[in-house]
Amino acid sequence: MKLYAKCPKCKSEISFTKWVSDRIEFKKSNGEYISLTCKNCNKKTKFHIVNIEAKENKIAHFIALSVLLIGTSLLLIFLWDFLFLTINIYTIAGLLSILVVPSIIFGIITKNERKRVRLFNYS
Numbered sequence: 001m002k003l004y005a006k007c008p009k010c011k012s013e014i015s016f017t018k019w020v021s022d023r024i025e026f027k028k029s030n031g032e033y034i035s036l037t038c039k040n041c042n043k044k045t046k047f048h049i050v051n052i053e054a055k056e057n058k059i060a061h062f063i064a065l066s067v068l069l070i071g072t073s074l075l076l077i078f079l080w081d082f083l084f085l086t087i088n089i090y091t092i093a094g095l096l097s098i099l100v101v102p103s104i105i106f107g108i109i110t111k112n113e114r115k116r117v118r119l120f121n122y123s
């Protein structure tokens, strides 16, 4: 996951990727400290794991939002004809409930991302 540390000299964010899900795992594979070089001022700093933070992935959010917007519009286009072909209220309700699917996927992705970040930051 994407992890962040703050450069003590210029306060800019240093990001790096590690395949760990929490600080315990991080400690196991990297030890308690990690040396990172600031891309902004080139200062090398040794960070303790408590100063390493996880943040929600922007790409995951982007994917979730795309699923929501594209999924809903595609379903709406696809269902549009069916909606007018039927007069049965239950069929209409059933078809409309399919429209909820993209928002459920959106919810799952964003919730998982939040959970991952919380797991790391509070471990």
Ligand SMILES: [Zn+2]
Binding pocket: 007, 008, 009, 010, 011, 012, 038, 039, 040, 041, 042, 043
């Ligand atoms: Zn710096």
